[in-house]
Amino acid sequence: MHRIAALHKSCTTCARLLHKRRARVPQDILRRQIMPQPLLIPGLPRSLALDGWWLDMPEAAAPERSPIRAASARWPHWAGLAALVALADILFWHHDPGLSLALFALAILLVAAVGNVRRRAGPLALLVLGVAPAIEHVQMLSLAFLTLSLAAALVWLRSPEAGTAEIIARTAAWLCRLPGRWFTPLAPRRALAAREIRSAGGNGSARKSLRDWAFPLAGSLVFLALLMQANPVLARLLTLDLDLWSMFTRVLFWAGMALFIAPLLAPEIPEPMSLSPVALPSVARLGLNPRSVLRALFVFNALIAVQSATDLCILVFGAALPEGMSMAEYAHRGAYPLLATTLLAGGFALAIRPFLKEHRAMLPLLLLWLAQNMVLCGAAMMRLEHYIDAFGLTYLRLYALIWMGLVAAGLGLVATQVVLGRTTLWLLIRCIALGLGTLYLCAFVNFAQVIAAQNLARPGADADYICALGPMAHGALMASSPVTDAELDEVYPCPIATAPRIKGWRDWGFRSWRVAHYSAAMAKAEPTQ
Numbered sequence: 001m002h003r004i005a006a007l008h009k010s011c012t013t014c015a016r017l018l019h020k021r022r023a024r025v026p027q028d029i030l031r032r033q034i035m036p037q038p039l040l041i042p043g044l045p046r047s048l049a050l051d052g053w054w055l056d057m058p059e060a061a062a063p064e065r066s067p068i069r070a071a072s073a074r075w076p077h078w079a080g081l082a083a084l085v086a087l088a089d090i091l092f093w094h095h096d097p098g099l100s101l102a103l104f105a106l107a108i109l110l111v112a113a114v115g116n117v118r119r120r121a122g123p124l125a126l127l128v129l130g131v132a133p134a135i136e137h138v139q140m141l142s143l144a145f146l147t148l149s150l151a152a153a154l155v156w157l158r159s160p161e162a163g164t165a166e167i168i169a170r171t172a173a174w175l176c177r178l179p180g181r182w183f184t185p186l187a188p189r190r191a192l193a194a195r196e197i198r199s200a201g202g203n204g205s206a207r208k209s210l211r212d213w214a215f216p217l218a219g220s221l222v223f224l225a226l227l228m229q230a231n232p233v234l235a236r237l238l239t240l241d242l243d244l245w246s247m248f249t250r251v252l253f254w255a256g257m258a259l260f261i262a263p264l265l266a267p268e269i270p271e272p273m274s275l276s277p278v279a280l281p282s283v284a285r286l287g288l289n290p291r292s293v294l295r296a297l298f299v300f301n302a303l304i305a306v307q308s309a310t311d312l313c314i315l316v317f318g319a320a321l322p323e324g325m326s327m328a329e330y331a332h333r334g335a336y337p338l339l340a341t342t343l344l345a346g347g348f349a350l351a352i353r354p355f356l357k358e359h360r361a362m363l364p365l366l367l368l369w370l371a372q373n374m375v376l377c378g379a380a381m382m383r384l385e386h387y388i389d390a391f392g393l394t395y396l397r398l399y400a401l402i403w404m405g406l407v408a409a410g411l412g413l414v415a416t417q418v419v420l421g422r423t424t425l426w427l428l429i430r431c432i433a434l435g436l437g438t439l440y441l442c443a444f445v446n447f448a449q450v451i452a453a454q455n456l457a458r459p460g461a462d463a464d465y466i467c468a469l470g471p472m473a474h475g476a477l478m479a480s481s482p483v484t485d486a487e488l489d490e491v492y493p494c495p496i497a498t499a500p501r502i503k504g505w506r507d508w509g510f511r512s513w514r515v516a517h518y519s520a521a522m523a524k525a526e527p528t529q
Helices: 002-024 027-034 046-050 067-090 099-112 122-135 139-158 164-186 190-202 205-230 232-236 245-267 290-316 327-352 362-391 395-420 424-442 448-457 463-467 471-480 485-491 510-525
Strands: none
Touching: 027 485, 046 395, 067 245, 067 424, 099 122, 099 245, 122 139, 139 164, 139 424, 164 245, 290 327, 290 362, 327 362, 327 395, 362 395, 395 424, 395 448, 448 463, 448 471, 471 510
16 A cells, blocks of 8 residues: 555656646647657556556647548639639620620629628629619729729628728728739749748649549540541531630730739738828917907908809899900809819818807808808809800810819708718718719710710800710710711711711620610601601
8 A cells, every 4th residue: 555655646746747847848849849759757657657648648630621622612713713714705805895894893793702692682782883884884984983893892792791881991901902912923922932832731732633634634635536536517616727826815815814803702801991090280280269260250251252242243143344354254264263262161161160169159150151152162153154155165164063063062061060060070971972972973974975065056166176075975966967977077077977886795885875876866867857
């Protein structure tokens, strides 16, 4: 009994020493040196040494992943990439873009959604809304909406539980990193890193794949050669008439499309972009205080009242202009400065918000200030309309009219924010939504036809500028003088004299189809008149 007790005591002491030794040694050294070796304690009987298995328990090995299952996990990505490259070849090779852009964007989203079955309807609806301007007409504005909607839909698809603000932040971060992902495969360091990974892994997946596919491919080629001898139809279908330069350029197109598409199918989405708050100058640095703000509101309102009264007398009641000044000069001289004045008025209204409770007259004076600046926007629009009547409508003048309306609506939002006591973020979100909504609606408007119709109704229209409007203005030209295309070409020898031509379903656009259909209807109706 005494001997057994002594042995038990010595075993316990050895176990404690072993645990202390393990605590001093780093874990990586333990795994390399101690763990593979058997536990040996000098003087310990063999029977007790065999019972000490619990002192050196090996770690549970991670289950090996089946190579077939790993290949099947990678298969949808590569299969989808190959399918999208083939679709891009069908849609874009030697074809003008049109409806094909919308179809390709929808195909990218559907391929990306193969492994993600949660909440597909929302991203799909967002993308359909974004590609609608591209279906109407392919232009820079419609391409911008298509790109943003596709990026947001892909992020939403991979982050179904994220909120609106997080999706916007993740989309911004993803778009910022996307150009780097396009050029990463072309960098030599990536090839070096891939080689290091293959050497570290040591699995030889490429050689295994080659060994697994060598016999099936070789046998298939043998059988195909025999079948071509027996089947002349198959031999004719597989007869190759190679154009090496065309094949080279087409392979380059495939490689470029693969590099473009691959990052879009990657499941990794970066973290939301951290938007640090912008350090704005304090109102004290701007020289603002309750007394200066109150006096500024009185003075500014008086100045704007004088300007509004002057414009009202001249533009509405027809008061005489200063000697030597025409209405066109008066309109051109004041339209854009008045627009700048209203923009400064909006900034001033935001800056003085902290002082509105200092005096009971400040809020009414601020609302009067905003209302007068909205009237000032209307006066600027009236001036611009007089200038257009004198010199004609252009893209820049039409865009200026839209911008003036947006500024007036923005001032109305500022007034609403002040009355309701909302935050600046509330105002910013609604101003962005107002701007994006206006741009979205503008993508469906044929401004070329609007400008052409306005200018052709004026005597002495600028033929050079009308010619520069392009085929989309052909309908307005037909409506003003319904003659044949040959007669129009004699009067306007430029692209506007011909209706837009649609070569096929790939470059189909609703606006092009609409103008061409209208021009054909006008040409058929002319002989019956």
